[in-house]
Amino acid sequence: GAVVSQHPSWVICKSGTSVKIECRSLDFQATTMFWYRQFPKQSLMLMATSNEGSKATYEQGVEKDKFLINHASLTLSTLTVTSAHPEDSSFYICSASLGYNYGYTFGSGTRLTVV
């Protein structure tokens, strides 16, 4: 089955620093990957759609200059949280799909804590 690997699993960083999260499709090629954020006891919120070889598409209200997305290959998408602040502390999850009606496979998530 489709496997998506996400690293790191958790990270603690100081306010003002940047954090990069990687999402890899291990046994398939993903031209599109999705990045979600989940605050405690809330649902997953789509942040952006990452497109291989082109710019990411951001959802309304998500700052593209703060959440930098790079999808340079068919198996890797990265999300960089720039100048992180405590309110950016959250659970970030990436996902990809094998195709229509096959559902979506998720990475194991990254728990970011900004202190």
Next chain:
Amino acid sequence: RKEVEQDPGPFNVPEGATVAFNCTYSNSASQSFFWYRQDCRKEPKLLMSVYSSGNEDGRFTAQLNRASQYISLLIRDSKLSDSATYLCVVNRGSSASKIIFGSGTRLSIRP
């Protein structure tokens, strides 16, 4: 109105009981529907897709009602291990690329 709405619960039922959740969606052009399960502090995992004719997978049955724009999940003979948050997932519009999550329904099975 949210695109996808679920009763947050929690549903607290005894082991062996049958429990059902509903989920409503607002975009009539939605084409793909799924139920995901999310355990505490973990990523969501696909439980089952939902097909127009309804489908069953062991103790789990999913139904789709396009006219009323809702999907349902029925769990029979519930087990302790079924305790989790169940997420209703609907694709946005006719494109298969974006999916929207409901806020989830918490289920707790007691011995």
